Structures are given as structure tokens and as C-alpha cells.
Amino acid sequence: MTKTAVIPDQDALKRIGAQVRQRLESDPEIYKVPTDIAEIFAVPNFLTPEECRRFIAMIDVVARPSELHETAYIEKFRTSYSGNFNPHDPFVKGISRRIDDLLGMNPATGEAIQGQRYLPGQEFKPHNDWFYTDQEYWKMERKRGGQRCWTAMAFLNTVPQGGHTHFTHVGASIEPKPGVLLIWNNAKPDGSPNEDTMHAGTPVIEGSKYVLTKWYRTRKHN
Numbered sequence: 327m328t329k330t331a332v333i334p335d336q337d338a339l340k341r342i343g344a345q346v347r348q349r350l351e352s353d354p355e356i357y358k359v360p361t362d363i364a365e366i367f368a369v370p371n372f373l374t375p376e377e378c379r380r381f382i383a384m385i386d387v388v389a390r391p392s393e394l395h396e397t398a399y400i401e402k403f404r405t406s407y408s409g410n411f412n413p414h415d416p417f418v419k420g421i422s423r424r425i426d427d428l429l430g431m432n433p434a435t436g437e438a439i440q441g442q443r444y445l446p447g448q449e450f451k452p453h454n455d456w457f458y459t460d461q462e463y464w465k466m467e468r469k470r471g472g473q474r475c476w477t478a479m480a481f482l483n484t485v486p487q488g489g490h491t492h493f494t495h496v497g498a499s500i501e502p503k504p505g506v507l508l509i510w511n512n513a514k515p516d517g518s519p520n521e522d523t524m525h526a527g528t529p530v531i532e533g534s535k536y537v538l539t540k541w542y543r544t545r546k547h548n
């Protein structure tokens with residue numbers, strides 16, 4: 327049997343990709359990683375030092391061993407601790423809204439902000455943030471907002487050694503700098519999944535690493 331070439335949510339990924347790209351590219355404060363194979367942006371000083379400190383304290387409360395969909399082979403794949411913040415907390419709501427506004431995304435499409443902590447030796451091996459639509463979990467995610475389009479991830483602290491965000495295909499290894507927000511499009515301009523967004527949280531060698539991540543869906547997330 328031949329496989330159909332239908333890519334779930336392709337039109338929406340293409341449309342949202344273009345909208346957000348245009349918005350970020352027109353902002354002189356936003357830096358674009360110079361590569362033709364993926365759309366990766368960095369926003370310096372997106373969070374204040376005080377906001378970073380507040381999130382770090384909150385992560386220490388909510389962090390539990392991280393979970394992934396592909397539970398069968400995740401052993402040692404994502405060894406960080408992570409957790410979701412209370413989405414009704416006014417502070418969390420305010421920051422969440424600021425990320426929505428920066429990207430121009432409909433707040434209803436955003437997942438809850440997730441906090442993550444890596445201690446020495448902990449890492450997140452190379453992966454893509456989009457869902458593999460041939461997997462069992464997709465049946466559920468398809469109804470919960472569909473494919474992930476953009477990712478926004480903020481560094482909350484300085485890591486003395488290790489803990490970079492390494493885009494393995496692009497060849498960019500980004501060193502954590504507190505308050506910097508990284509944003510990338512998980513799809514290509516044509517709305518198909520972009521394999522070249524493959525990235526890893528490299529092992530922390532010294533110190534600890536705190537980040538927060540917000541993923542956006544193509545449709546209302548629930």
C-alpha cells in the first residue's frame with residue numbers, strides 16, 4: 327500500500343509560520359540565527375533578573391522527573407526534572423501573555439508554560455518538538471490542539487559549564503544567558519515538519535540549568 331502524502335495541519339503550520347516570522351523579523355531587537363535551514367530567533371533581556379529568580383524558585387517546587395510520550399525508550403533520554411506552573415498564577419499568566427504578544431499567537435493555542443531543571447550530568451538528547459503523527463499518542467494530540475508550530479524557551483540562569491541548547495543540524499550551540507528567549511519554528515515555510523530543528527539540551531557539566539518552555543499548537547489547545 328502506498329502512503330498518502332497528507333501532512334496533518336500543514337496549511338495551519340504554513341499560515342502561522344508566515345505570521346510569526348513576519349512579526350519577529352520586523353522587530354529590530356530580535357536576533358535571527360544566520361542559517362537557511364531553520365528559523366531560530368533570540369530575544370535578549372526578555373525576562374528581568376528578578377523574573378528569572380522567581381521562576382527558578384517555582385521550578386524547584388514543581389520539578390519532577392521529566393516525562394515523554396515515547397516512554398518505551400526514554401531511559402536516559404530526558405534526564406532533567408520538569409513541571410508545569412499553575413496557569414492561574416497572575417505572575418505566570420503575565421509572562422505567558424508577554425510571550426503570546428511577542429509572537430502574535432492566539433493565547434488559546436499555547437500549552438501551559440513548563441519549567442525544567444538540569445543538574446550535572448542531566449541532559450535532553452537530540453529531538454524535535456513536533457509530534458510524530460504516525461505514533462499512537464498523535465490520536466490524542468490531534469484532538470488536543472494538533473501539531474506544535476512554534477517553541478519559545480527562556481534561559482533563567484548562567485551555567486558555568488555545559489547545558490547549551492545545541493541545534494545539531496544547524497550547527498548552532500547556544501550558551502544559556504539569563505533572560506534570553508529563544509524562539510523557533512518547528513515547521514518549514516511550506517508547513518511540513520522541519521527535521522533541521524533537531525536540538526538537544528547538552529549535559530550540564532558544572533552548576534545547574536533552569537529553563538522554561540512554551541509550545542504552541544496550530545489550533546486551540548485543551
Ligand SMILES: O=C(O)CCC(=O)C(=O)O
Nearest residue numbers: 450490491526527537539
Ligand atoms: O534545555 C534545552 O536547552 C532544550 C530544552 C528542550 O529542547 C525542550 O524543552 O523541548
Ligand SMILES: [Fe+2]
Nearest residue numbers: 453454455525
Ligand atoms: Fe525541545
